[in-house]
Amino acid sequence: MDLIIGGAYQGKLAYGKEVFSLSEDDIFICTPDKEPDFTKRCLVHFESYVLRCIREDRPVEAPLRADAVIIADDIFCGVVPMDTEIRLWREECGRALTALSLRADTVTRLFCGLPLRLKG
Amino acid sequence: MTIFFSGGCKNGKSTLAESCACALAAGGPLCYLATMIPHDDEDRLRIRRHVAARAGKGFTTIECGREILTALDHAPADATFLLDSVTALLSNEMFRADGTVDEDAGPRTAEALRELAERAHNIVFVSDYIYGDGPLYDEYTELYRRSLALCDRTLAAACDAVAEVCIGQHILYKGALPL
Numbered sequence: 001m002d003l004i005i006g007g008a009y010q011g012k013l014a015y016g017k018e019v020f021s022l023s024e025d026d027i028f029i030c031t032p033d034k035e036p037d038f039t040k041r042c043l044v045h046f047e048s049y050v051l052r053c054i055r056e057d058r059p060v061e062a063p064l065r066a067d068a069v070i071i072a073d074d075i076f077c078g079v080v081p082m083d084t085e086i087r088l089w090r091e092e093c094g095r096a097l098t099a100l101s102l103r104a105d106t107v108t109r110l111f112c113g114l115p116l117r118l119k120g
Numbered sequence: 121m122t123i124f125f126s127g128g129c130k131n132g133k134s135t136l137a138e139s140c141a142c143a144l145a146a147g148g149p150l151c152y153l154a155t156m157i158p159h160d161d162e163d164r165l166r167i168r169r170h171v172a173a174r175a176g177k178g179f180t181t182i183e184c185g186r187e188i189l190t191a192l193d194h195a196p197a198d199a200t201f202l203l204d205s206v207t208a209l210l211s212n213e214m215f216r217a218d219g220t221v222d223e224d225a226g227p228r229t230a231e232a233l234r235e236l237a238e239r240a241h242n243i244v245f246v247s248d249y250i251y252g253d254g255p256l257y258d259e260y261t262e263l264y265r266r267s268l269a270l271c272d273r274t275l276a277a278a279c280d281a282v283a284e285v286c287i288g289q290h291i292l293y294k295g296a297l298p299l
Contacts, residue, residue, distance in 0.1 A: 006251075007249065007250075007251025007252045007269075008251040008265060008266075008269065009251060009265065009266050009269030009270070009273075010251060010269065010273070011273055074252050075252075075253060075254040076252075076253075077252030077253050081254060081256065086254055086256065089254070090254060111126075111249075111276075111282075111284055111291075111293055112124070112126060112247075112269075112272040112273050112275070112276035112282065112293075113272075113273035113276050113277055114276050114282055114293040114294055115293075116291065116293060
């Protein structure tokens with residue numbers, strides 16, 4: 001499993017598509033109101049799946065493929081939000097992605113379209 | 121040579137950018153592209169601090185809050201530029217004095233910056249990293265973030281060296297700094 005992390009609009013998906021030769025059919029865009037299709041190789045906006053889990057009050061469990069490419073926005077920087085749900089989401093994203101990074105073969109952070117390899 | 125810096129606020133981006141610009145100029149003409157159009161006392165104080173920090177470093181200041189390519193008409197062909205900041209330039213291009221919002225400012229400014237990087241002899245760009253928190257912004261703030269990211273990615277692709285500045289240190293993503 002490979003993990004790509006970074007701020008909003010930093011070119012994470014474009015990088016993932018290029019490096020892992022992903023086609024449009026490989027990609028699932030996560031939203032809070034829909035269960036991800038874990039048979040897809042690449043899950044984008046994984047942080048939105050974390051928000052879905054928060055709203056349904058369940059642990060962030062993801063039956064990922066061995067060759068999965070997980071892409072997430074690092075929404076856990078910035079000021080502690082006043083809103084309870086957003087605050088829990090922010091913290092849970094940090095935990096969930098830290099746990100994923102332990103399992104990941106590679107971890108890459110994108111900065112202004114440029115990759116920095118953090119692991120692997 | 122072209123260099124792009126971004127990072128958190130008050131983390132030393134301008135100081136590092138000034139040092140790089142001075143090194144690149146190597147005694148030749150050095151131009152500071154001042155992009156902020158002051159709106160209040162806080163802006164004026166910020167500008168005074170930047171002016172004081174640059175004093176004695178040999179910069180000629182060119183005020184250019186919009187239409188950044190016109191700055192090239194006011195500098196020698198072999199000038200080394202410091203553009204501080206992409207953030208303020210885009211803000212001026214997008215949020216107009218008459219209160220309207222130019223939604224096409226992002227692609228237009230990104231293209232102008234790419235051309236500036238191509239035409240300038242030496243140039244150092246400074247931007248701001250505003251992408252690491254939750255997407256809880258209104259429509260126009262989100263448009264601004266998306267547009268600034270386009271400018272940043274365009275410059276990061278075009279420039280010879282790219283670094284993220286963090287509390288006075290830097291992480292190099294591309295090339296090498298002239299220090």
